[in-house]
Amino acid sequence: MIRYLLCVMGSVCCFFSVTSHADSLDTVQPRIVIVIDDIGNNLAQGQAALALPGPITYAVLPHSAYGETLARAANSLGKDVMLHAPMSNTKHLKLGPGALTPDMSETRFKEVLNNNLDAIPFAVGLNNHMGSLLTRQRIPMKWVMDVAKSRSLFFLDSRTTRDSVAWEVALSEGVPALRRDVFLDNQQSVASLRQQFIRAVKLSRQHGYAVVIGHPYPVTTEFLEEAIPALDEAGIQLVSAPALLMLQQQTALLAEIERELQSTDPQPLSGCDLSDGHQCE
Numbered sequence: 001m002i003r004y005l006l007c008v009m010g011s012v013c014c015f016f017s018v019t020s021h022a023d024s025l026d027t028v029q030p031r032i033v034i035v036i037d038d039i040g041n042n043l044a045q046g047q048a049a050l051a052l053p054g055p056i057t058y059a060v061l062p063h064s065a066y067g068e069t070l071a072r073a074a075n076s077l078g079k080d081v082m083l084h085a086p087m088s089n090t091k092h093l094k095l096g097p098g099a100l101t102p103d104m105s106e107t108r109f110k111e112v113l114n115n116n117l118d119a120i121p122f123a124v125g126l127n128n129h130m131g132s133l134l135t136r137q138r139i140p141m142k143w144v145m146d147v148a149k150s151r152s153l154f155f156l157d158s159r160t161t162r163d164s165v166a167w168e169v170a171l172s173e174g175v176p177a178l179r180r181d182v183f184l185d186n187q188q189s190v191a192s193l194r195q196q197f198i199r200a201v202k203l204s205r206q207h208g209y210a211v212v213i214g215h216p217y218p219v220t221t222e223f224l225e226e227a228i229p230a231l232d233e234a235g236i237q238l239v240s241a242p243a244l245l246m247l248q249q250q251t252a253l254l255a256e257i258e259r260e261l262q263s264t265d266p267q268p269l270s271g272c273d274l275s276d277g278h279q280c281e
């Protein structure tokens with residue numbers, strides 16, 4: 001399968017280098033973030049997901065049977081951990097413990113979210129589990145960002161609905177934020193996983209990065225065991241979610257400095273140079 005993936009990714013690479021690869025991206029190595037959601041209910045599947053190579057990010061369900069154990073194990077392996085916060089969905093699917101719902105008062109909402117975060121050691125960010133109902137509502141999303149900001153966490157919008165406002169609210173509240181680009185395993189077949197993975201590769205080449213979400217299904221773990229090493233061969237860097245945010249912040253800062261340098265009028269050279277503090281004669 002690796003050979004197949006490399007072949008396809010190679011052709012993707014050639015395609016974009018000839019046709020639509022923006023000049024500004026030519027010097028930037030494309031990056032992919034892979035987040036594995038729903039960690040915590042199944043120990044064996046969680047451990048198999050933790051054994052995947054590279055800086056995968058793990059989103060852990062609060063108050064789940066093995067969430068805390070797996071979060072600690074992830075941290076000891078040097079992997080980043082996030083809270084996978086259960087939020088109301090339009091299909092009335094069961095949310096499990098720590099659910100955030102639209103009928104909660106602000107105080108109760110923040111209390112539940114803080115308890116969820118306290119239950120996941122080493123969490124450096126959070127994303128929504130389900131949430132197709134709640135993430136389209138600005139007020140509860142503002143409360144999520146208040147908590148994220150107070151604990152210096154980033155937010156990943158899993159985008160379980162196209163009407164989600166979570167990412168926008170995060171940005172407007174000054175919370176570092178990412179959006180999911182590709183769900184890897186909505187269909188649990190190798191053919192579909194491969195198709196979605198290649199979509200992520202293409203997006204990373206077009207935009208410089210792509211954010212992928214998968215789940216600890218055995219078919220997904222087995223697929224990623226082979227696909228992750230192939231990323232390196234294709235010249236794509238796998239980075240954790242917080243690492244991508246840090247890189248984006250560095251790039252934005254450099255661009256800002258560059259803009260300021262360009263907008264500053266160069267001073268005409270005079271007969272003396274005050275830069276060393278000496279006075280002009």
Ligand SMILES: [Zn+2]
Pocket residue numbers: 037038084128129130
């Ligand atoms: Zn989930």
